[in-house]
Amino acid sequence: MRENLGEFEELVLLCVGILHGDAYGLSVRTELDERAGRSVTLGAVHATLYRLEDKGYLRSELGGATEKRGGRRKRIFALTNAGIEALRDMRKIREEMWALVPRLHPELS
Amino acid sequence: MKARHDGDAVPRGARALLERFCPPNVFEELIGDLEESCRSRRARDGRFRAWLGCWADSLSLFRAFTHRRGAAADHPRGFIMWDSYLKSGLRTSQRHWGYVLLNVAGLALGVACALLILLFVWEELRFDRFHAESDRIYRMVQAEPDQWDTKRQEEMSPLFAQALVDGVPEVEHVVRFLDRSPSLISRDADGADLRVYEEGFVYADSTFFDVFSFPLVHGDAATALDRPHTLVLTEAMAHKYFGGANPVGQTLLVNSVHPFEVTGVVADPSARSSLQFRFLASFASLREIPEEAGMLNSGWGVTAYPTYVLLENDAAAIVAERKIPGVLKRSTDAEHVLASRFGLEPLLDLHLYSKAGNLLGPQSDVRYVYIFSVIAFAILLIACINYMNMATARAAKRAREVGVRKVLGARRSQLARQFLGESMMTSFGAMVLALGLVLLAIPAFGRLVQRDMQAGIFAEPLFWLVILMFWAAVGLLSGSYPALLLSRFAPAEVLKGRLGGVSSGATFRRGLVVFQYTISVALVACTLIVHHQLDYMRTKKLGLDAEQMLVLPLQSSVVGKPSPVAQHTEAFRDELSRLDAVRSVAFSTAVPTQRSSRFGTQVEGSDETMFVFAYNVDPDFLSTMGIDVVEGRGFSIGMDDQSAVLVNQAAVRSFGWIEALGQTLPVRIGTADRTVMGVVRDFHFESLHASIEPVVFMPLGSRLPRYIILRLDATDLPATLQRVAAVWDRFSPEHPLDYFFLDDAFERLYQSEDRLAGLFGAFTLTAILIACLGLFGLAAFSAEQRTKEVGIRKVMGASVAHVVYLLSRDFVRLVGVAIVIAVPIAYIAMSRWLEGFAYRVDLSWRTFLFAGLVALAVALATVSFQAARAALADPVKALRYE
Numbered sequence: 001m002r003e004n005l006g007e008f009e010e011l012v013l014l015c016v017g018i019l020h021g022d023a024y025g026l027s028v029r030t031e032l033d034e035r036a037g038r039s040v041t042l043g044a045v046h047a048t049l050y051r052l053e054d055k056g057y058l059r060s061e062l063g064g065a066t067e068k069r070g071g072r073r074k075r076i077f078a079l080t081n082a083g084i085e086a087l088r089d090m091r092k093i094r095e096e097m098w099a100l101v102p103r104l105h106p107e108l109s
Numbered sequence: 110m111k112a113r114h115d116g117d118a119v120p121r122g123a124r125a126l127l128e129r130f131c132p133p134n135v136f137e138e139l140i141g142d143l144e145e146s147c148r149s150r151r152a153r154d155g156r157f158r159a160w161l162g163c164w165a166d167s168l169s170l171f172r173a174f175t176h177r178r179g180a181a182a183d184h185p186r187g188f189i190m191w192d193s194y195l196k197s198g199l200r201t202s203q204r205h206w207g208y209v210l211l212n213v214a215g216l217a218l219g220v221a222c223a224l225l226i227l228l229f230v231w232e233e234l235r236f237d238r239f240h241a242e243s244d245r246i247y248r249m250v251q252a253e254p255d256q257w258d259t260k261r262q263e264e265m266s267p268l269f270a271q272a273l274v275d276g277v278p279e280v281e282h283v284v285r286f287l288d289r290s291p292s293l294i295s296r297d298a299d300g301a302d303l304r305v306y307e308e309g310f311v312y313a314d315s316t317f318f319d320v321f322s323f324p325l326v327h328g329d330a331a332t333a334l335d336r337p338h339t340l341v342l343t344e345a346m347a348h349k350y351f352g353g354a355n356p357v358g359q360t361l362l363v364n365s366v367h368p369f370e371v372t373g374v375v376a377d378p379s380a381r382s383s384l385q386f387r388f389l390a391s392f393a394s395l396r397e398i399p400e401e402a403g404m405l406n407s408g409w410g411v412t413a414y415p416t417y418v419l420l421e422n423d424a425a426a427i428v429a430e431r432k433i434p435g436v437l438k439r440s441t442d443a444e445h446v447l448a449s450r451f452g453l454e455p456l457l458d459l460h461l462y463s464k465a466g467n468l469l470g471p472q473s474d475v476r477y478v479y480i481f482s483v484i485a486f487a488i489l490l491i492a493c494i495n496y497m498n499m500a501t502a503r504a505a506k507r508a509r510e511v512g513v514r515k516v517l518g519a520r521r522s523q524l525a526r527q528f529l530g531e532s533m534m535t536s537f538g539a540m541v542l543a544l545g546l547v548l549l550a551i552p553a554f555g556r557l558v559q560r561d562m563q564a565g566i567f568a569e570p571l572f573w574l575v576i577l578m579f580w581a582a583v584g585l586l587s588g589s590y591p592a593l594l595l596s597r598f599a600p601a602e603v604l605k606g607r608l609g610g611v612s613s614g615a616t617f618r619r620g621l622v623v624f625q626y627t628i629s630v631a632l633v634a635c636t637l638i639v640h641h642q643l644d645y646m647r648t649k650k651l652g653l654d655a656e657q658m659l660v661l662p663l664q665s666s667v668v669g670k671p672s673p674v675a676q677h678t679e680a681f682r683d684e685l686s687r688l689d690a691v692r693s694v695a696f697s698t699a700v701p702t703q704r705s706s707r708f709g710t711q712v713e714g715s716d717e718t719m720f721v722f723a724y725n726v727d728p729d730f731l732s733t734m735g736i737d738v739v740e741g742r743g744f745s746i747g748m749d750d751q752s753a754v755l756v757n758q759a760a761v762r763s764f765g766w767i768e769a770l771g772q773t774l775p776v777r778i779g780t781a782d783r784t785v786m787g788v789v790r791d792f793h794f795e796s797l798h799a800s801i802e803p804v805v806f807m808p809l810g811s812r813l814p815r816y817i818i819l820r821l822d823a824t825d826l827p828a829t830l831q832r833v834a835a836v837w838d839r840f841s842p843e844h845p846l847d848y849f850f851l852d853d854a855f856e857r858l859y860q861s862e863d864r865l866a867g868l869f870g871a872f873t874l875t876a877i878l879i880a881c882l883g884l885f886g887l888a889a890f891s892a893e894q895r896t897k898e899v900g901i902r903k904v905m906g907a908s909v910a911h912v913v914y915l916l917s918r919d920f921v922r923l924v925g926v927a928i929v930i931a932v933p934i935a936y937i938a939m940s941r942w943l944e945g946f947a948y949r950v951d952l953s954w955r956t957f958l959f960a961g962l963v964a965l966a967v968a969l970a971t972v973s974f975q976a977a978r979a980a981l982a983d984p985v986k987a988l989r990y991e
Binding site: 024025026029041042043044046047050062072073074075 | 172
C-alpha cells in the first residue's frame with residue numbers, strides 16, 4: 001500500500017512540483033531554503049529525492065538540455081501521478097483535521 | 110553562456126574521497142551539484158565559510174549514494190544472492206568432485222597437523238600453572254660462576270633451608286626434596302605379598318602442601334608430612350596397595366626395614382606438572398634413618414636436595430637472590446661453597462627454560478616450542494597455498510561462468526564475494542574433517558611425543574576461538590587470490606575464449622609451488638640430519654662396551670640395612686661366575702648414566718672450582734666395562750697402596766699435567782693424599798650433549814658397592830637373566846632382583862631427541878603429502894589445458910616420452926629452484942641445532958643432495974603420472990576437445 005509521507009518529503013515533493021522541469025538536487029535545496037527556511041545539506045536532499053523516486057512519487061532522467069555545468073549532466077526530477085495523488089491526499093487529510101480544531105477553524109481564526 | 114571548468118571550487122580531498130567511494134553511475138550528478146553549490150558558496154561567503162560548507166556538503170553526499178541503488182538489476186539487500194551462490198557452488202563442486210575432494214583433503218590434513226602441533230605446544234606452555242601460588246614459587250639453583258649460563262644444578266645442601274628462612278625475610282616457606290627412586294615397597298605382613306621396586310619415591314618437607322597445590326583426597330594437608338616415618342600416597346598407589354579402601358593409618362614397609370605410616374592420599378600429579386611422584390615421605394624421617402642422617406649432617410659440601418621456596422610476592426625474587434651470598438657467609442667458611450653462584454628460578458620457567466635439569470620430573474626446551482610452532486605454521490601455509498593454486502588454476506574453466514555473470518550484471522565485489530563464499534564453504538568442510546582427524550589421531554600423537562595427550566583442550570573456549578580464527582583465516586587467505594583474480598576478467602574477452610590482458614595468474618602459481626617445495630625439501634633435509642645425529646649418538650664409540658651389560662643396583666647401601674648381596678660380594682661373584690653366560694663380574698659405587706658423587710676443589714692460584722666424578726671400583730671393573738688403560742696400570746687384587754688412583758684423560762687435561770703418573774691429586778677426597786698410578790681412556794658416562802668430564806677411580810676396598818656389573822653372552826639373554834635372578838634370590842630372598850641394561854640406559858638419555866626425530870619425520874611426511882596433492886592437481890589441470898596441444902603433437906609424430914617430457918619440464922624446473930632455496934635455509938637451521946651437542950655429526954653435502962633428489966623424485970612421479978595419462982590419450986579425441 002502507499003507508504004506514509006514524511007513532512008520533509010512532502011516539502012521536497014512540493015518543491016519539485018514548483019520547480020517544474022528544473023528540479024534537481026541543488027535547485028531543490030535552494031528552493032527549500034528560500035521558501036520554507038529549511039537549511040539542509042546537499043546529501044540529505046539527494047537522499048530524499050532518491051527515496052521518493054524509489055517510492056514511486058518521482059521520476060527522473062539524466063541530462064539537461066544544455067551543458068551549463070562544465071560538462072556535468074544533472075538528474076532532473078518530476079512528479080509522477082502517484083506523487084501528485086499523494087500530495088493531494090495529504091492536503092485533504094490535513095484540511096479535514098484542521099477543520100475539526102476549533103481554534104484553527106478557518107471561519108473562526 | 111560559458112562552460113566554466115570550475116571544479117576547483119571543490120576541495121581536493123573531498124573530491125578524491127567521492128571519486129573513490131561513489132558508485133560511478135551516481136557520481137556525475139552528485140559531483141555536478143556539488144561543484145555548482147561550492148561555486149555559489151565561494152561567491153556568496155568568505156573563503157573559510159565556503160570551504161567549511163563545501164566539506165559539509167561533500168560528506169553529506171555519502172549518505173545519498175549509499176542509499177542509491179546502482180545499475181540495473183540490482184538487489185537492495187546483498188544476502189538475497191547467497192542461496193544462489195550456494196547452489197551454483199554445490200553444482201560446481203559436484204561437477205569437479207575429484208578436485209574438490211583433493212582440495213578439502215589437503216586443507217583438512219594441513220589444518221589437522223597444525224592443530225596437533227598447537228596442542229602439543231599449548232601443553233608445553235601450560236606446565237605448572239595449576240598451583241595456586243605458581244608465580245611465587247621459585248627453585249634454588251647453583252653453578253660455578255663461569256658455567257652459569259650453560260650448566261646449573263638443582264641439588265642443594267640441606268642446610269640451606271634453615272639458613273634461608275632465618276636470613277631472608279622474603280622467603281615464606283622452603284621445601285626440600287630427596288629423590289630415593291627406586292625404593293622397595295612392601296605391604297606390611299598381613300599375608301599380602303606385594304613387593305615392588307617403585308619409582309617416584311620422594312622425601313619432602315612438611316611445608317610441601319603449603320607451597321604446592323596438590324589436593325589431598327584423604328588426610329590433612331597441614332599435618333600429613335610432619336612426623337617421621339609417615340608418607341602420603343598418590344591415588345594410583347593407594348589403589349595398587351590397598352585396593353579401594355582408605356589407607357590412612359595403614360603401614361607400608363620401605364626397603365624391607367622401615368615402616369611408614371600412611372597419613373594421606375593425594376591426587377595423581379597432572380601430566381603437566383614438573384614435579385612427578387608416587388610416594389611422598391616426610392623429610393623428618395631422614396633423621397631417623399642412620400645413613401641418611403649422616404648425609405643430612407655432613408654440612409654444606411653435600412649437595413643432593415632440590416630446594417624450592419615460596420616468596421612473599423613475585424617481585425621479591427631479585428631481592429631474595431641478592432641476600433643469599435650474605436646468608437652463606439654467615440653460615441659457612443667452605444671455600445668452594447662460597448665460590449659458587451646461586452640463584453632463584455621461577456617455577457613457571459622450569460619446564461622450558463631452566464638449565465638445571467629436573468630430577469623430579471620431565472623437562473623440555475623452549476626451542477622445541479618455537480620449532481614446532483614454525484612447522485605448524487609452515488604446514489598450514491602449504492595447505493592454504495594448495496587451495497589457492499587449485500582454485501586459480503581452475504579459474505580458466507570458470508572464466509566463461511564469470512563472463513556470463515558479469516554480462517548479467519554482477520559487480521566485481523559480488524563475484525569476489527561468491528568465490529570467497531565458496532572458499533569459506535570448502536574451508537568449513539575442511540575444518541570439520543580436520544577436527545575429526547585430530548580426535549582420532551590424539552592417542553597416536555601422544556605416543557609419538559611420549560606425553561600423555563588428552564582431548565581436554567576441546568573444552569576450552571579459547572580453543573574454539575582459535576578454531577574460528579583458523580576457519581576465517583584459512584578461508585579468507587585461500588580464497589582471496591582466486592577471488593581477486595577471477596573478478597578481474599573482462600567479460601567480452603572471456604566469452605570469446607581468451608583470458609586476454611589479464612594474466613591467468615600463472616606466475617603467482619609457480620611462485621606458490623616453489624614455496625611449497627622449498628618448505629618440503631628443507632623439512633626432509635632436517636629430518637635426515639636429526640636422524641643422522643641420533644644414530645651417531647647411539648652408535649658412537651662410547652669408549653666402553655655397553656652391549657650385554659647387565660647392571661644390578663644394590664639399593665641398600667644407602668638406606669636400610671645393607672643388602673646381603675653387598676655383604677657377601679665374593680661369594681656372590683663366585684656363584685655368578687659359575688654361570689656360563691656370565692663372562693665377567695665387577696663391583697663399583699657408580700656406573701655410567703647414573704648420577705654419581707662429585708668432589709670439588711679450588712684450583713690453585715685462581716678463583717675457579719673444579720669438579721671431578723668419583724668412582725670406587727674393584728679391579729675387574731675396567732676389564733668388564735671394556736675401558737682401556739692407556740698409561741700405567743689398573744688396579745689389581747691385593748694391591749698394597751690403597752691410596753692410588755686412576756684418572757681419565759679428561760682429568761689429565763683439566764689438571765694440566767704433562768706426565769700424569771705419580772702426580773698427586775689436587776682434589777681432596779677423604780684424608781690421605783692420592784697418587785696417580787694409571788690413566789684410563791675417556792669414555793662417555795653422560796649423554797653426548799656434554800663433553801667428557803674428569804673422573805677419578807679409587808679402589809673399592811672395604812666399601813660396600815652400589816652396583817654389580819655383569820657382562821653377559823649375547824645368546825639367550827632371557828634365560829641368563831632368569832639364572833642370575835635365581836642366584837640373587839638365594840642370597841637375598843627378601844629383595845627381588847632389580848636390574849637394567851646399560852645400553853637401554855644410554856638410550857633413555859636421548860628421549861627428547863628421539864621424540865623430536867619422530868615428530869619431524871611425521872610432519873615432513875605430511876608436508877610432502879600435501880605438496881604432492883597440490884602438484885597432482887596442478888599437473889592434472891595443466892595436462893587437461895594442453896590436451897589439444899598434446900593431440901597435435903602426437904599427430905605430428907611426437908613420441909609419448911617426448912610429450913611427457915614437455916609436460917613435466919615446467920614443474921621440474923620449479924622444484925629445482927625450490928631445492929636451491931631450501932638448502933641454505935636447512936643448513937643454517939641444522940648448524941644451530943647441532944651446536945647443542947658436544948659430539949656431533951658433520952653436515953655433508955650428500956644429505957642435502959639426497960633430500961633434493963627425494964623431492965625431485967616425488968614431484969616427478971606425481972607430475973609424470975598426469976603427463977603420461979595425457980600423452981597416452983587418443984589424439985583424435987584430444988583434437989575434438991573443446
